[in-house]
Amino acid sequence: MIEELFDKLKSLQDILSQKFVIEAEIRDIPKSLATRTELVNRLKKSYIEKNEQYEQARQRIKNLKEKMQEAEESREKLEGHMDQIKTQREYEALDKEIRDASEKELQFRKELQREEKNLEEMSHAIEREESLIKEQDEELAQEQAKIKSEIDQKQQQLVQLEMEETKVNHGLDPEMLFKFERIIRSKSGLGIVPLKRGVCSGCHMILPMQFVNDVRVGKEIRFCPYCSRILFFQDDGDEVFYPEAAESIFNMDDIEDEDNDFTDEDDAEDEDEESGAEEEEAEEEEEV
Numbered sequence: 484m485i486e487e488l489f490d491k492l493k494s495l496q497d498i499l500s501q502k503f504v505i506e507a508e509i510r511d512i513p514k515s516l517a518t519r520t521e522l523v524n525r526l527k528k529s530y531i532e533k534n535e536q537y538e539q540a541r542q543r544i545k546n547l548k549e550k551m552q553e554a555e556e557s558r559e560k561l562e563g564h565m566d567q568i569k570t571q572r573e574y575e576a577l578d579k580e581i582r583d584a585s586e587k588e589l590q591f592r593k594e595l596q597r598e599e600k601n602l603e604e605m606s607h608a609i610e611r612e613e614s615l616i617k618e619q620d621e622e623l624a625q626e627q628a629k630i631k632s633e634i635d636q637k638q639q640q641l642v643q644l645e646m647e648e649t650k651v652n653h654g655l656d657p658e659m660l661f662k663f664e665r666i667i668r669s670k671s672g673l674g675i676v677p678l679k680r681g682v683c684s685g686c687h688m689i690l691p692m693q694f695v696n697d698v699r700v701g702k703e704i705r706f707c708p709y710c711s712r713i714l715f716f717q718d719d720g721d722e723v724f725y726p727e728a729a730e731s732i733f734n735m736d737d738i739e740d741e742d743n744d745f746t747d748e749d750d751a752e753d754e755d756e757e758s759g760a761e762e763e764e765a766e767e768e769e770e771v
């Protein structure tokens with residue numbers, strides 16, 4: 484009778500651990516996309532900034548052209564006054580004005596050339612960025628499609644596994660199932676383990692004689708008092724159990740954790756869920 488239950492739990496363990504792996508994969512898939520999206524967003528931001536700078540440069544060029552035009556006109560006007568000059572003094576004054584105007588004009592022209600060269604470079608950079616963004620956008624869309632199909636596929640696997648799970652679950656005690664599922668989730672997929680030579684093969688703790696006997700008799704399900712896994716008895720032939728020999732494979736963490744809660748080396752991987760599980764465990768114990 485209990486053998487049958489253990490077999491069911493072992494099948495359930497396979498199903499659940501597969502299920503949890505797939506669930507974790509589904510959770511992790513979008514992370515690879517986040518980096519890529521971030522890159523594209525950065526490119527777009529820089530593209531917008533460059534366009535703004537481009538517009539500013541164009542405005543500066545427009546202003547410079549106007550100023551240059553003004554300077555040119557005022558120089559021409561001054562030159563036109565030349566034939567009305569009567570004295571050397573007047574000539575010198577006008578000549579200076581003309582030279583100043585020319586100099587101003589030249590200065591604007593140089594500035595204009597510099598700005599125009601700058602504008603052309605900006606225009607090339609903007610074109611390059613535009614094509615890069617287009618390329619990245621396309622790749623991102625492809626990646627998103629790929630990820631969507633991957634997730635869809637995994638969801639289908641999950642549906643399949645859940646169907647199998649319902650089949651195996653049928654007739655089992657819901658409270659025990661709940662506990663078993665939680666152990667598998669927090670103990671890297673192992674919720675039912677053999678008790679060999681008085682030692683739980685899940686956490687390697689030596690178990691009390693009476694407890695070992697209860698497991699051997701197999702009247703009801705027993706949970707390891709240290710790691711909470713379900714134990715089934717596994718006969719190891721005539722081998723004699725030497726506690727000193729078993730001690731060498733003990734994990735120090737397990738020995739320190741004799742307060743019987745969910746902490747061993749597996750748990751570091753799943754800190755968040757684990758703390759949740761511990762709280763639940765604590766609540767449960769209070770209820771009992």
Ligand SMILES: [Zn+2]
Nearest residue numbers: 683686707710
């Ligand atoms: Zn154990």
